[in-house]
Amino acid sequence: MSVVSVFSGAFCRADEFIDHLRGETGYRLIDDEMIVTRARELSALPEETLKRVFSARTSVFNPFTRERERAQIWLKLAVAEYFQEAGLLLHGVTSHLIPVSIPHVLRVCLIADAAHRIAAAAAQLGIEAAKAAERIQELDHDRAAWVQAVHSASDPWDATLYDILLPAHKLEPPAAAALVRRHLAAKAVQVSNRTRRAAGDFLTAARIQAALAAEGHFIGVSVEADAAVLTIDRPVLMQERLEEELTAIVRGAAEVARVEVRVKPAAKAAAAYSRHDATRMSRVLLVDDEREFVQTLSERLGMRDIGSATAFDGESALELLREEEPEVMLLDLRMPGIDGMEVLKRVKADHPEIEVVILTGHGTDVDRKKCMELGAFAYLEKPVDIDVLSETLKKANEKMRANRRRQTGKEA
Known part of the structure; x- marks a missing residue:
């Protein structure tokens, strides 16, 4: 039996279509949730890490962690395992992980025009049309980024990526399912x-x-x-x-x-290939309003195999923590707006697992005492020897990871 892969836009009545298609074919449905679950079993990666790859947003730490690439590889293995079965209906973004070189796959795209999708979103979510359009744009942006990553194609609805492009605003789900069922009889998609x-x-x-x-x-x-x-x-x-x-x-x-x-031939300026070291320190957040200093520091730490991202004020650092998961924060005290002391207080209250190292050029003994009472790992003063700083950051990282291992063991 052939395989059907379905990639659909949001608010295109995909669930109704899939239900009718299952009825027409008797095929077993495999969706993104099932693929993520199997990938988690295979890799031991957290579910949220695997799902994050479906978003257009890439972590600022990804150049050092390669988390996104790793997640996609394990998702592909999960798809490949399921793919060995006959009579499958793969629905979701992971359907694009099936190589185009495999012939017995009928590749289907379900999409409606903007007006119908906006009306559907507004009705389902109970929001105004303008907000519905914004939501659809966000979801389409995620799908476009995924297709770009998998196929290097900028348009997720490009007809050349599919065998059938179904206009959901013109075809009712039963008719669309019947059409797909007829195409499954084509010689080109038969198993051999x-x-x-x-x-x-x-x-x-x-x-x-x-x-x-x-x-x-x-x-x-x-x-x-x-x-x-x-x-x-x-x-x-x-x-x-x-x-x-x-x-x-x-x-x-x-x-x-x-x-x-x-x-492959590469650009002359391309860095030489190297093995990625998963044990390297790769999630350090540098917070300092002196931009030139912190950018230079990030480069120097990189030369010592410490991967870091930067924030130039306290507010930006706290905003970044809503979406990122740094392990160690290097924090200046004197900054405009939300100062380092307040950032430290909020970080230890909301993210106690993050180890914070203070690095300041204007601190006092009172500041040192207060920072340590608030939970700082260490208190350093500028100028600081880069080797001393590197060693301090590594010790903070070791403590954070040891605490995480203990916590994981308790939860297990």
């Missing part, structure tokens, strides 16, 4: 030995990619004629040694006849 091999190759490639990511290697993987093809898009130093390491990981993850490493 060749398509079964392609599905198996999809799973093998996904397993290899997950194994490589677990070891810090984020590279492209495909399986071609029983060979694992690894594609690197950066200049490679000591390629022979890297190929040996990658080959060993691949052999441990899957049975393939051979491993081929391809290095």
Whole structure:
């Protein structure tokens, strides 16, 4: 039996369509929630981390954590596992993770025009049309970012990405489902030995990619004629040694006849390929109103394998905490608006797990005492030796992670 993948816009009566399509086909429904659950089981990544990849917004710490790339890889493996079954109906954004090279998939997009979607959103949410339009725009932005990440296509409704583009404002759900059912009879989407091999190759490639990511290697993987093809898009130093390491990981993850490493031509300014170290300190938030100082400090810490993001005032730092999860904060005291003392007080009240290191050029003994009473990990004064600062930050990070491990153990 063929597979149907459905990608839909918000407020396009997708649930009604899916219900009718299941009735027409008898196919088993696999949705994004099921994919996330399976990916969580496979990877041990938190559910919120996996779901965050569906949002257009990327964490400021992602260049150091590679969290987004890791989540997408495990979601792909979950899709690949389910995909080995026959008679599947995959509905959601994760349906785009099925490789376009697999023929026995009928790819469906369900979308309505703006007027119908706005009217539906306004009615369902009980809001004015203008607010409904804004909400739809936000959701479409998320879908566009996802499709861009998976296919490098800017338009999530681009007809070339699908076999059928269903206009939900013209077709009632029963008629749309019946149309899809008729297209499933097409010879082009029938299962054959060749398509079964392609599905198996999809799973093998996904397993290899997950194994490589677990070891810090984020590279492209495909399986071609029983060979694992690894594609690197950066200049490679000591390629022979890297190929040996990658080959060993691949052999441990899957049975393939051979491993081929391809290095794509890269821009001369591109940084050399390097393995990502998941143990490195990668979630430090630097808060200081002296922009040049804090930007330079961030660069110097980066040279010591400490990944950091910056905020230039207390209000921005607190705003960032609503969406980000820093492990350590380096905080100045004297800042316009909300000063460092108040930021420290709020952080320890609302996010007690974050370790805060004070770094100030205008502090007093009274300030030091008060900061430590409020829960600061350490109190340093400018100018500070970069090695002393780095060591202090690392100790704060070690404490934070140890506390988190203990808390996780209690919850388990």
